[in-house]
Amino acid sequence: DDLVKELDEMHGAIIPELKYEAGERCVPLIQAGSWLAGSNLVAAAITASGSATAGTELLRQPQVADYFLVYVATEGEGKAPDEVIKQLDSTLKKLKDITVKPSLTLEDVGEVKTQTDAVLALL
DSSP states (O other): OHHHHHHHHHHHHHHHHHHHHHOGGGHHHHHHHHHHHHHHHHHHHHHHHTOSSSSGGGTOOHHHHHHHHHHHHHTOBTTBOHHHHHHHHHHHHHHHHHHTSSSOOHHHHHHHHHHHHHHHTTO
C-alpha cells in the first residue's frame, strides 16, 4: 500500500513536468517505459521466487499493452529512435499474447522478463 501511494505521488509530480519539458505527446512513451520497467521487476521477482503462484496477476494487463500498441501505431513514430519503436511494438505484441492467458507459468514470466529486457536495453 505504501509503495502504491508513493508511486501515485511521484506520478502526480512528474507527469506535469514531462508534459512541459518533452511535450504531451511523448508522455505515453515514457509511461510505456515505466510500465515495462515495472513488469520487468515483477517478472524478475517471480522468477527469483521459483513459483508462478503469486504475483502473476500483476503481469496480466493486456489492456495496458493494447493502449500502448495503439499509441505506438498512431503517434509513436518520430518520438523515439526507429529501433526503439520497432522493439517496443514487438515486445508489446508478445506481452499481449502472454498476458491474455488465464494463468501464467514460470516460462511465461521468463518471457516477460526477456521481452522487457530487450526494450529496456535500448533506453
